[in-house]
Amino acid sequence: MKQISRRSVLKTGAVAAATWSIGTLAQGAPMARPLRHAVIGMGGQGRTHVKTFASTENCTIAAVCDVDPERLGTVAEALKGKVDATVTQDFFEIIHNPEIDSVSIATPDHWHAPIALHALKAGKHVYVEKPCAHNMAEAYALEEAAASTGLCVQHGTQHRSGDGPIAAVKFMQEGGLGKVRMAKAINHQYRGEIGRAEETTPPPGVDYDRWLGPAPERPFTKNRWHYQWHWHWDYGCGDIGNDGIHQIDMMRWGMGVGYPKRVVATGGQLFYNDDHETPDTQTVVYEYDDCHLMYEMRLWTRYKMEGHDNGVVYYGDKGKLEVGRTGAEVTLIGEEKRKLGGPNDLPSNVRNFVECVRAGTPDKLNAPIHEGVISTALCHLGNIGTRVSRPLTLSADGRAIENDDEAQAMMSRTYRKGYELPHVG
Ligand SMILES: NC(=O)c1ccc[n+]([C@@H]2O[C@H](COP(=O)([O-])OP(=O)(O)OC[C@H]3O[C@@H](n4cnc5c(N)ncnc54)[C@H](O)[C@@H]3O)[C@@H](O)[C@H]2O)c1
Structure with missing residues (x-):
């Protein structure tokens, strides 16, 4: 298994000096440069997000994140030489990076609403995979946060763009x-x-505590x-x-x-x-x-x-x-x-999200x-x-x-x- 220590991940992931000043756009202010988008969760769907956002007009991949260094390493390798993206096991590094405009959340369901809320709180637009929340109370909190911040929050029900x-x-x-x-x-x-799976130790390098997140502490299987x-x-x-x-x-x-x-x-x-x-x-x-x-x-x-x-x-x-x-x-x-x-139609749903964020028009999202x-x-x-x-x-x-x-x-x-x-x- 390919190992990446947190230190080397952070080192490889150092963001190049910014050539523009970004910060979050106020709603309604059009963006004159490509969107800088991050993808959190590098499973099958996260990798699809990386490919789809990367091939969408006016969008660049600014960061990728996974608690599993093996998955992260595979994506980092694929991006090497093409995109200068932050590579990190810690999604807070993305949340706190003012040069990142928006995030995709393609983690397991129990992390969807928590990461989305952190991202909105930091002023980032969100594309959250379905279901948007692991329980109804979280879903309502997310809906309120989207409304109060006026940021774009697209749901991963992409048929709405088909x-x-x-x-x-x-x-x-x-x-x-x-x-x-x-x-x-x-x-x-x-x-x-x-x-039926045996309880074992998590694979080396995995931040299993972060994977568990809000869920109860249980042994790995x-x-x-x-x-x-x-x-x-x-x-x-x-x-x-x-x-x-x-x-x-x-x-x-x-x-x-x-x-x-x-x-x-x-x-x-x-x-x-x-x-x-x-x-x-x-x-x-x-x-x-x-x-x-x-x-x-x-x-x-x-x-x-x-x-x-x-x-x-x-x-x-x-x-x-x-x-x-x-x-x-x-x-x-x-x-x-x-x-x-x-x-x-995932590419159309992503394109719609990128266009709405850049135009500052959350009301035009196809899957709001x-x-x-x-x-x-x-x-x-x-x-x-x-x-x-x-x-x-x-x-x-x-x-x-x-x-x-x-x-x-x-x-x-x-x-x-x-x-x-x-x-x-
Ligand atoms: N819209 C669609 O058609 C579609 C299709 C497939 C999957 N999905 C959704 O995408 C999500 C991911 O699905 P998947 O099949 O890729 O799952 P997966 O389990 O294969 O991948 C999830 C990844 O998230 C990582 N992760 C977990 N917690 C994390 C954290 N706190 N920070 C960073 N990384 C973390 C895991 O290590 C894993 O690599 C699910 O919610 C699923 O419902 C949507």
Whole structure:
């Protein structure tokens, strides 16, 4: 394994002398130079962010960060000679660097809102991966911080910049599908068994305490580590918050609804017998005044449902509309299926973020945080309902759970000492 000591990481990462004075732009002030962007978390998605931001017009990679020196070293090597970027295991080095304008957060979920809040407090714009928060209270804190600072906060639900999803929403808004009273979010992605992992020491050089962050102190196992953290409540949100959030956000956007009035959820680990804590089988119904939204998740089959392993189907009285991996298609009664447009679009979502930051126009974001927060809350409500095993009734504004102390307690978490959420504003 390639080792990088913190000292050498910091040394390699020394930022070149600034040729301009940066600081954070006031909202509304256009930026005349390229955006200096940092990416935190160098897993599969963080590396995709590095590539995508680096190839976006008017944007340069100013810093990369990971607590794992092996992952960091691979990215640093790839950037060498092309970009003069800070390379660090400590995200605070990015937060406190006034020459950095914006950050991507592609860490495990339990770090999304804490890092986003630190970044906003330091005046940086944020592209936060989905789900934007590990619990609902954090999500609301992030929404308030975005509003109070006026900075751009884009959510990693990139389908909102895809031409197919945009065309699908427009088609339904214009009445093309007639009355639409039901939609289904399908998440039947095959995940496979993760087995049972022994407790070991973390890989050399890894800042495991920083990886744990706000979560309780627990011994290292490879099943709580890279990617597998998704299946542990301390760090992840299960697959509803992993892949399901894309379908739930798309479903909710297409239907034009926000918070539901009631949530009925059920599920558990019915198939695998391994270290998973989160469900492998889950069904959630979101009740609104005039429609029902459903989420159906099965992580152990290799065949599709209504032609999709991941997708959304909207049911109207004139026909049905599908948004899946290949894009958006509509089938009206008595007509052939026809394509409305292509699928998810990360480069467009990133381009939209860079343009909004440079133009000082947070109101033009395609996936703004206030929408990300609602979809994130829907995922958490699905999990809370599943875990308490009873229907949840929501307050009039949909942001709180009524008359259920156990469920309400799950809207937040206890933060490990030294890793409490920062206050912004
Ligand atoms: N929008 C999408 O389509 C999409 C696709 C894949 C993943 N994601 C999201 O991106 C995030 C990352 O996913 P992944 O698959 O790359 O996970 P991963 O576990 O492979 O990578 C996360 C990385 O973050 C690092 N990290 C953890 N805590 C850190 C900290 N405090 N400071 C710096 N680095 C830290 C880890 O060491 C790890 O290398 C997840 O939230 C996931 O939901 C989004």
